[in-house]
Amino acid sequence: MRKVDLCLSSEGAEVILATSSDEKHPPENMIDGNPETFWTTTGMFPQEFIICFHKQVRIERLVIQSYFVRTLRIEKSTSKEPVDFEQWIERDLVHTEGQLQSEEIMGRDGHATYLRFIIISAFDHFASVHSISAEGIALSNLS
Amino acid sequence: MVKLAAKCILAGDSTVGKTTLAQIFRSDGAQFQKNYTLTTGVDLVVKTVPVPDTGDSVELFIFDSAGKEPFSEMLDKLWESPNVLCLVYDVTNEQSFQNCSKWLEKARAQSPGVSLPGVLVGNKTDLASRRAVESAQARAWALGQGLECFETSVKEMENYEAPFHCLAKQFHRLYREKVEVFQALV
Ligand SMILES: Nc1nc2c(ncn2[C@@H]2O[C@H](COP(=O)(O)OP(=O)(O)OP(=O)(O)O)[C@@H](O)[C@H]2O)c(=O)[nH]1
Numbered sequence: 001m002r003k004v005d006l007c008l009s010s011e012g013a014e015v016i017l018a019t020s021s022d023e024k025h026p027p028e029n030m031i032d033g034n035p036e037t038f039w040t041t042t043g044m045f046p047q048e049f050i051i052c053f054h055k056q057v058r059i060e061r062l063v064i065q066s067y068f069v070r071t072l073r074i075e076k077s078t079s080k081e082p083v084d085f086e087q088w089i090e091r092d093l094v095h096t097e098g099q100l101q102s103e104e105i106m107g108r109d110g111h112a113t114y115l116r117f118i119i120i121s122a123f124d125h126f127a128s129v130h131s132i133s134a135e136g137i138a139l140s141n142l143s
Numbered sequence: 144m145v146k147l148a149a150k151c152i153l154a155g156d157s158t159v160g161k162t163t164l165a166q167i168f169r170s171d172g173a174q175f176q177k178n179y180t181l182t183t184g185v186d187l188v189v190k191t192v193p194v195p196d197t198g199d200s201v202e203l204f205i206f207d208s209a210g211k212e213p214f215s216e217m218l219d220k221l222w223e224s225p226n227v228l229c230l231v232y233d234v235t236n237e238q239s240f241q242n243c244s245k246w247l248e249k250a251r252a253q254s255p256g257v258s259l260p261g262v263l264v265g266n267k268t269d270l271a272s273r274r275a276v277e278s279a280q281a282r283a284w285a286l287g288q289g290l291e292c293f294e295t296s297v298k299e300m301e302n303y304e305a306p307f308h309c310l311a312k313q314f315h316r317l318y319r320e321k322v323e324v325f326q327a328l329v
Pocket residue numbers: 155156157158159160161162163164176177178179180181182183208209210211266267268269270295296297298299
């Protein structure tokens with residue numbers, strides 16, 4: 001089976017929910033494969049977004065590029081609908097002044113149909129997410 | 144177009160008029176509370192303020208908290224991660240002005256290392272004959288602290304919106320600045 005970046009919109013991934021939205025920096029920017037474009041939070045924390053793969057996938061390696069994110073929790077679901085999320089990963093990120101945070105995660109049991117990212121706290125009033133990429137394989141389509 | 148959301152903490156001594164100010168702002172001038180009711184916990188007032196010339200707006204979540212001990216002691220938790228600060232004193236009460244530095248310190252301690260935009264509001268200007276804090280004195284202190292300065296009479300419905308509009312504008316400016324930082328990263 002072919003390994004791909006499962007979080008690309010060109011591979012069928014979609015952001016189905018985001019608690020913040022600035023028309024100029026929409027959530028789709030996180031999965032367009034271009035780290036120059038980004039999504040910004042626009043208010044108080046926590047903030048969250050949900051990525052739908054539209055298929056069953058197994059994630060082996062996840063990389064999140066962001067700025068000012070302090071505590072990040074990731075939950076996943078294997079349901080057809082965005083329900084029954086279970087906690088997967090929680091990380092405290094470090095702030096790297098003037099440089100994108102690049103957090104690599106090798107999660108156990110990466111089976112998922114949805115990922116929910118919760119930015120619990122940040123280093124500033126606002127945070128940005130520039131790209132989410134998930135290396136892994138697509139297992140089956142959702143019927 | 145973007146709608147920002149800001150947690151605004153309303154701080155200052157007891158009876159300076161915090162609750163009265165928040166309520167009159169919430170009701171667009173319809174409700175001046177003559178009788179004093181001590182705030183014991185925290186009252187939340189939510190209101191959206193447009194940012195002039197932008198099409199953007201800021202939804203202010205105003206945390207009207209207690210100025211009187213022991214109720215003010217549990218504020219640490221309620222004040223967590225503030226975005227903007229509205230500091231109120233009573234122009235007829237010198238002590239309430241002196242205590243502003245204490246309130247400011249307490250608010251800033253909530254988010255060390257992060258700038259906290261704020262305004263200083265001298266209320267009850269209608270009681271002109273009892274004035275104890277001069278405008279110039281307040282302005283000088285506010286300037287030194289990086290706060291914008293206002294005087295209001297909530298009773299006369301004078302200038303009660305300006306401080307909140309200023310906070311929204313400051314928060315919006317901060318957002319613009321951060322977006323530029325994000326843009327410059329890659
Ligand atoms: N003359 C005059 N009285 C005012 C003005 N604003 C508020 N007051 C009165 O001041 C008293 C106290 O106002 P509050 O808003 O309850 O005071 P507070 O700061 O919320 O006090 P705590 O909740 O104890 O912290 C009330 O009786 C108000 O009617 C004003 O502009 N002029």
